[in-house]
Amino acid sequence: MRRVRSLPWWVPGCLSVALVLALFETLSRTGILPSRYFPPMSSTLARLVTEGGDTSFWVEVGHTMQGWVIGIGLAFAVAVPLGIAIGSAWWIFRALRPIIEFLRPVPSVALIPLAVLIYGSGLETKVFLVTYAAVWPLLLQLLYGVRSIDPIALDTARSFRVSRWNRLTRIVLPSIVPYLATGLRISSSVALVLAVTAELVVGAPGIGRTITAAQAGGNVELMYALIIATGLLGWGLNIVFRQAERRLLHWHPSQRMLAASR
Template structure:
């Protein structure tokens, strides 16, 4: 990272990178710090954050029970597999024009977009996790007459938890990308729209400042998700092996 930043600065100072396309690293850093003291920036960031969180939470609330149901009932899984494979292969950004036409350039449009994109990783990973649970284990639970709700909470969910955590991690990142994409392509309020307006207005250094901030946000989210998954899966063999 240090080498890349130094090369960026030297390339701008020496003229190897055209100023009209690549502002210097120091100039971009100055504009980035300028964003942090701009109240309008934090208002836009709040718009992005709210739509992102609401969309991911709603996707999890919908995806977990759907995934458990389809994973446990073989008939439902087989009869819906073709429809699932068709819908999940549609790029989420491809539905932005349709959602913008129906809902307009609003936060609701972004929330629906995030739900659509974040639903599939959670639902599919839940299906895979539930179907991968040892059948002998579930037969043993049934033989002891343990109620279904208790067996689901005490046996099924813990066994499928690594898959659920993976699906949630993917969905959180996908949701962030879609929230910003909805702002850029659908003109919904947020930091994505601010970045698009800066680019349209020819303010290259401000555009790069937004890009750097979004990148730093993505890295921060990824690090937090890594920590969270290790805390939740501290008992799992993969986490124990890494610690050893």
């Protein structure tokens, strides 16, 4: 037990990934999984490395990230003021809660026909779907954050006649930053899923469209390589947001507890 605990935190995860890759390789090589549909992982990874040196691959990654960045930016611009406004006034929260509860469960994929009808099959459709999907985690986290602010702190500020702007910048915003960081991290993953989905279904430029083309052409190795690339992209984004959250919120108790657990 002491040896396991003394291992770096990343070692168990790397070992589990290596075991899965080795199992997939063995099943494909032995014929338990048909290599026509499940090529050996070694050849798939080799194809991924080859694609990494191809400029056209990075062009498609750029198309995917373009929709992701614009969608996340729009979701942030919509969710932050709405979350603060709705969470700060109980009557606004009660009035809009039925609308939020109605729209939130609607899957973004169900809006694809509407988006295609309005915007066609280009970047605009992808941005629309990404924005719609990404705005909800942000909005809900901000609502929780604003509603969890200590009312005594706000009442004290009002009793000292602190202006609304100062209450917003010195009490509300610092209190909701951890919730905002969590919402952004969740939204980033959701946004990437919807960006690739739009490319798969609608045919918008990006990795998803390339995956569809590889599948249609029977290029199974390329298809799996691109799927792995998509997973690595999402994993990388999650790491970036976690590291940013850890550095910006090093003062927060949750981050101190996380650091202590390691």
